[in-house]
Amino acid sequence: MRGTVFLTVQSTHLKYEMAFSRNITILKGDSATGKTTLVDLIREYNLNGTDTGISLHCSCPCYVIAGNTWKEQLQGIRKGLVFIDEGNRFVTSEEFAKAIRGTEHYYVIVTRESLVNLPYSVTEIYGIHSSGKYAYQEPVYHHMVRIYRDYTVPEADRIDRMLVEDSNAGYDFFSGLSDTKQIPCISAQGASNIFGFLENVGSKESVTVIADGAAFGSQMEKVYQILLRRPQIQLYLPESFEWLILSAGVLRDTEVASILENPSDYIESCENFSWERYFTRLLTEKTAGTYMRYSKVKLNPVFLQGRICAQIAAALPEKLGKILASGLEGEYGEPCQD
């Protein structure tokens, strides 16, 4: 499946309007916000249709899977939007991750647990907000609100150390840039190591963490709790390093620009468990046979040179870009105005 799936579910007293753009969406937040009620409405509608008085409008079929027979239930459904309520222990299992990989569905999972086997984006973790009351004539209106919307843009004026999730090309790029500023740059060798590293950061040390937002969802709550307590730790979460290069415009490719405008319309969920895989493949294909030939394993040095490096630096959040690339006109030059 690809594209954005719009869902409206309404009963006499409740109304939900939601949109899902990726294969995995997480719903969490406070109790009593209406997450389970949403799943119940869909379950009831599937069981009893219009007899329920519920109206459901969606661009694809909606399903609910639950309990010990989840695997059989999953096998029996066509391409659709699959809801899983909290309390279903299978969502944390490797078996579940294996089973949904390569399927055509979009999954909406109600859970507060970190699903380390699933590569979900920090931008697809939502809470539900509601407005209105039962006594009013209008139904109580529910919509999704992104939970981690304010913590992905670094605002620090100083960086003492950088921590990069990646150990390959992304690390090569950021360590190359930070070397010129004599800022130590360390590879975390994976997203799951970032929390442990941040626990040991000195209280006055200003650290910027760079990780792939497209698959950082399972780590976000722990890291977010550290950010709340240590404002000198900053987090930058581009979709992925490859997305950063593509969005910097170094390829001057109109198709890439269109894709980046609305990636969901182009990224087939059954082929791309997470968006970072798609962006890696896109960058690799687009640069194949050119002097910019991209390899994830080791950074092509051209990305650290001249106009190309300057353009990538310019695509970073403003303050991070200034710290890492300011005063490098000689080597890095000003970004080209295309």
Next chain:
Amino acid sequence: MLKIYYGDMEDVIHNTAVYFKFNYMPKWFEDPDVIQMVKDVDKSVVLGNGAIDSPVLGVIAPVTLSGGLKTLILIDKVPEKVFNASNCGDNCAKWLLRIGEKKDVTVNLRHLMDFGPEPFEALVMNTGEQVHNMDQVLSVAGRYV
């Protein structure tokens, strides 16, 4: 004392909604603490005789309460069992602490519940350490969830 085991744990009732559905007792809703929990977490009023007035759903039965509230009530009323407290949102945290002040309860947490800025007392069973604030919770529990 509130005892918390973080991460995977044996013999935990994971699907607390199902357990509640088949095991809740109407008399639980006569307890002033439960009445307060219903009011605070679900913003609802216990009317008596198993009826609850919800601002969103109208008059409902206890099984229709929020998953977090049902879990809280189970933790309070069935302390000999261990329930998955990750079905509770952060708006249940203060009630978990209050229950732990009254009696010994063990819960399984599979995420980092935010217990708020005030000092509290809980035992992290994974390490046997007592914790008194969220900084301590984070440094101990962060390894397990």
